[in-house]
Amino acid sequence: MRNLYYRYNPDTCQYEPIVPSGKKFLKRAVLYLSLALIAALPTTWWYIQNYSSIQEQYLMQEKKILLADWEKLQHEIDGAQASLSEFSKKDDEYYRTLLNLQPLAPSIREAGVGGIDRKLEEVKDYALVKESYERLEKLKHQVQVELQSYDELNLKADIQLSQRASRPAILPIHRRELVHLHTTFGNRFHPLLRIWRDHRGLDMTAAKGTPVFATGNGVVTRADYSETYGLVIYLDHGFGYETRYAHLLKYELKLGQEVKRGQLVGYVGTTGQSDAYHLHYEVLHNGVQVNPINFFQRDLSHQEYQKIVEHPKYKAK
Template sequence: MRKVKYYYDSETLSYRKIERKRSRKIAIILAFSVGILGTSALLLLLYLNIPGIETPKERKYKRELTNMQLQYDILNKRVGNLVGVLENIEERDNKIYRVYFESNPISEEQRQSGFGGVNRYEMLEGYQNSELIKSTTRKIDILSKRISIQSESLDDIAKLAKNKEELLASIPAIQPINNKDLKRTASGYGMRVHPIYKYRRMHNGMDFSAPRGTEIYATGNAVVKKVRLTPGYGNLVILDHGFGYETYYAHMNKFNVKKGQKVKRGDIIGYVGSTGVSTGPHLHYEVHKDGRVMNPINFYHADLTPEEYDIMFNLSSLENQSLD
């Protein structure tokens, strides 16, 4: 309870209550309010400028920023791991797959092309962590580009593999007649004495002696290019294997195919005879590559062991008399 104050009035010779003036009350209230506001402003100024003192909102933003930096660090590590895996795939692509399929490797410049000169990340500048964001974004963009190039490369390799599979199935790779004991190898490729003309001349194939009617096999997948009777080769079949390969089968007794027919390795295309310029039943076999005559001895890899190949090589190398 507020104390009541009195004063002595000498005129009335009595005590009178002291009454506060209204203006004084207002002045006191104003002074008190100004004091509070000034003190609050001073305290706020001190609060905002004293190191280490943060508002709740600032603490929230700092936590979010710290979490973002942590997430970017984790993302950078994951990107680094993915780059390592991709580099391994790229190396295998260049040094194994493309070498096997006889294709040129992709250069490092091609794999990382398109990331020089222009500032792609200008819109990411001006922030507190711009460098971190720009660096991570650039790594992801480069990784995406390299993955895209590698994906296209694997598509190319798939096509090369398909072509390689077709090549391996088409290339001449077996003997044209059944010759397991190799005793039917009569004459090889090279300079030989002609049985009729009796002088040395180039013999462009290999002769396999066999009874009339012995089965003759296609040595690789092919399309029958020619089936006809010729003056020198007699009954002749020419197979087009694709990839520049052709095989000739001469002096046949009878055909078992017709022009334009597709055949697979091991299919019977005819039978041994002695037609044309020939001294006895046998098969004259030739291999051509890009229009050039090749030594057939190099095309039995699917049919002979290394030991059998050595035996056949020695037999075919003898400069004896050919059968045609």
């Protein structure tokens, strides 16, 4: 309700309401408004200085969350980097050494990471983004190097496994059925020809028909009869290795056939130049006969192997 002011009129002897003129009223209104504005200015300034807008507050909150996420990401990168370093160490110190490969040069793993994406240059907090981007790029490069290294290791391991499976490494006759292993490799007196002659294999006495086995994976390169060897099988094992099984009673393989280590080759006989049932076994490396004794380690106990190689008749080759 509007306040009314009264004034005493001596002419009418009455109190009469004072009605302000329009001009006066406007003046007062402007005065009050100006005073109000002057009083509000410092308060507004103080508010702007101390309080942000709702939108700003929301953005700041969002930035805080993003920075926390960023921190987490940095920890993840640190973890990935540590695991990768562990892999690289194992790769160099264990796998590559085991497979006779040179450790990778540090320069290969630390190679350059390439340029920064142009779009990133427009991003605020660029230094922070740049650092993470570079770390991730480096990590990506190192993972790539590691993958290539593992491919190389796999290939090398495959070759070595195949080489191991092919290399002659067992006795061609089962130990139970081997009556006697003649350790004469080299010059010996031939029982039939009655002369000293170079003997380039080992003779294994066994009963007629004793099974003879392939000593490594390979391919049959000869399966026929010869005057000296009698019925004979030649196996090519690859990697420069070859084996020969002579004086057989019968053979079970065909020319060109692929065989696995332990597969039946034939049976002990006395065909060709032979005076008793035995297997004449030869191992060749790069076309030259070598002493088969050195290929039996896996099939003989350590004591049995030592007994053979230390035998006075045994001539190391």
